[in-house]
Amino acid sequence: MAVSCTVASRTSIKADAVIVFTVEDDKAFKSTRRSLISDLPLLQPMLDAGDMTGKKLSVATGYVGTAARAPRFILVGLGSAAEVTAETLRRASATGVNRAAALGCTQVAIELPSVKGLSAEDVAHALTEGAVLSQYSFTKYKTINKNNKLVGKFTLITDEASLAKARKGAKAAEQVAAGVIVARDLANAPNNEIYPQTLASAARALGRKYGFKVSVLDKKKITELKMGGLLGVNQGSVRPPVFIIMEHNGGPKGQKPIVLVGKGITFDTGGISIKPAAGMSDMKGDMHGAASVIGTLVAAANMGLKRNIIGLVPSTENMPSGSAMVPGDIISFMNGKTAEIDNTDAEGRLILADALCYADRYKPEAVIDLATLTGACLVALGHVTTGMMGTDDATMRRLEKAGQRTFERVCELPLYEEYEELINSDVADIKNSGGRWAGTITAGLFLKHFVTYPWVHLDIAGTSNPPKGGPYVPKGHSGVGVRLLINAIQNW
Numbered sequence: 001m002a003v004s005c006t007v008a009s010r011t012s013i014k015a016d017a018v019i020v021f022t023v024e025d026d027k028a029f030k031s032t033r034r035s036l037i038s039d040l041p042l043l044q045p046m047l048d049a050g051d052m053t054g055k056k057l058s059v060a061t062g063y064v065g066t067a068a069r070a071p072r073f074i075l076v077g078l079g080s081a082a083e084v085t086a087e088t089l090r091r092a093s094a095t096g097v098n099r100a101a102a103l104g105c106t107q108v109a110i111e112l113p114s115v116k117g118l119s120a121e122d123v124a125h126a127l128t129e130g131a132v133l134s135q136y137s138f139t140k141y142k143t144i145n146k147n148n149k150l151v152g153k154f155t156l157i158t159d160e161a162s163l164a165k166a167r168k169g170a171k172a173a174e175q176v177a178a179g180v181i182v183a184r185d186l187a188n189a190p191n192n193e194i195y196p197q198t199l200a201s202a203a204r205a206l207g208r209k210y211g212f213k214v215s216v217l218d219k220k221k222i223t224e225l226k227m228g229g230l231l232g233v234n235q236g237s238v239r240p241p242v243f244i245i246m247e248h249n250g251g252p253k254g255q256k257p258i259v260l261v262g263k264g265i266t267f268d269t270g271g272i273s274i275k276p277a278a279g280m281s282d283m284k285g286d287m288h289g290a291a292s293v294i295g296t297l298v299a300a301a302n303m304g305l306k307r308n309i310i311g312l313v314p315s316t317e318n319m320p321s322g323s324a325m326v327p328g329d330i331i332s333f334m335n336g337k338t339a340e341i342d343n344t345d346a347e348g349r350l351i352l353a354d355a356l357c358y359a360d361r362y363k364p365e366a367v368i369d370l371a372t373l374t375g376a377c378l379v380a381l382g383h384v385t386t387g388m389m390g391t392d393d394a395t396m397r398r399l400e401k402a403g404q405r406t407f408e409r410v411c412e413l414p415l416y417e418e419y420e421e422l423i424n425s426d427v428a429d430i431k432n433s434g435g436r437w438a439g440t441i442t443a444g445l446f447l448k449h450f451v452t453y454p455w456v457h458l459d460i461a462g463t464s465n466p467p468k469g470g471p472y473v474p475k476g477h478s479g480v481g482v483r484l485l486i487n488a489i490q491n492w
């Protein structure tokens with residue numbers, strides 16, 4: 001996909017469609033209407049008929065004859081001017097571009113609106129994110145009925161005064177979007193494409209392409225490190241586990257790194273505590289946390305973020321077999337703590353536990369883990385909000401703010417000690433499942449046993465796979481986390 005910014009008029013720009021935004025407020029709407037009719041007289045009947053009033057995310061297409069070099073104009077409403085935010089712009093941009101794609105357009109021009117409270121850089125950033133991310137599709141395996149008609153070229157139209165800022169915003173947005181797209185591709189890929197070894201080789205290839213360091217620990221090394229959680233979950237699988245380490249050294253030498261940890265279960269059958277068949281195919285995305293961490297490293301390297309960032313991904317399948325872990329088994333982790341396996345489907349916390357132990361060696365500024373961890377998080381927060389827990393108040397507030405800015409919102413759940421008794425075990429230090437009540441919190445409390453530094457846990461079980469998607473989140477795995485983390489790190 002290509003995004004550029006240019007100084008041009010709506011009538012002189014060459015494209016398959018020009019997207020123009022309008023607010024609904026009387027005075028402003030009338031002025032947009034007047035200027036549209038004066039430039040493009042053929043739009044008058046459509047506007048007279050009331051097909052576009054500026055209502056939020058409404059969309060209307062008009063054909064303009066010889067008045068402009070582009071044959072059609074797509075008008076998109078922004079709603080009330082006082083309420084326009086970056087998120088309004090992302091959605092409005094995506095809505096216009098999706099309409100253009102449906103009409104078979106492959107190149108569109110987008111007029112930069114001026115929005116009170118947002119700089120041209122912010123506006124260009126939001127419009128670019130909405131446009132680029134809306135045109136993502138995972139169709140590489142389709143050989144028939146493949147819908148190739150997607151918009152691949154975007155030109156933002158601006159004026160001389162805003163050009164430099166618009167360019168800066170559009171470029172940064174494109175760099176972040178590249179990371180989101182990597183995360184979506186990895187999470188959408190089936191387990192016969194992405195399993196631990198191929199996840200590691202994908203990380204290696206991305207490291208070479210974008211310029212971050214990647215090393216991979218194999219089963220021998222994982223065994224030497226006594227990562228009993230990762231090995232225990234892996235026991236039922238014919239494919240060995242991997243532990244992927246990624247480094248973006250953008251900050252000064254000696255700067256404490258931010259460590260990101262992603263759950264990399266490339267397929268979760270539930271193991272011996274096997275899941276029901278219906279919907280199990282979604283479990284190819286049980287490595288979305290890993291995908292988000294890899295995508296974040298891609299974006300950070302792509303943008304040249306001036307921070308030291310480490311990405312850690314423990315990865316295995318969770319399979320049932322004659323050699324699989326069974327309920328009642330007791331395993332021990334890298335830090336020597338032990339856990340009773342109550343339910344082999346509560347496997348994510350077992351592999352994360354070892355990764356969190358490993359993170360200690362970096363003496364991190366903070367550790368943030370991302371995991372499709374609990375169904376209980378869906379019950380609590382649905383597909384809209386990521387569950388957040390942790391020991392590091394400052395980082396949780398950072399993530400809350402970044403969540404508001406990027407609209408990848410997070411909500412804190414408490415790690416009160418009263419919940420701890422739910423994971424008490426009679427035979428080991430803790431057990432891996434606390435039962436039905438407060439299932440997201442008991443998973444968080446389990447992880448807390450393995451942290452020795454400021455820490456935040458993000459449960460993305462719901463936000464990783466919103467069933468209907470959204471204007472700039474096509475159906476499938478969402479790539480959630482990349483934009484959130486990059487924004488938080490930029491504003492650290």
Ligand code: MN
Binds near residue numbers: 268344345346347348
């Ligand atoms: Mn599971």
Ligand code: ZN
Binds near residue numbers: 268
């Ligand atoms: Zn899982």
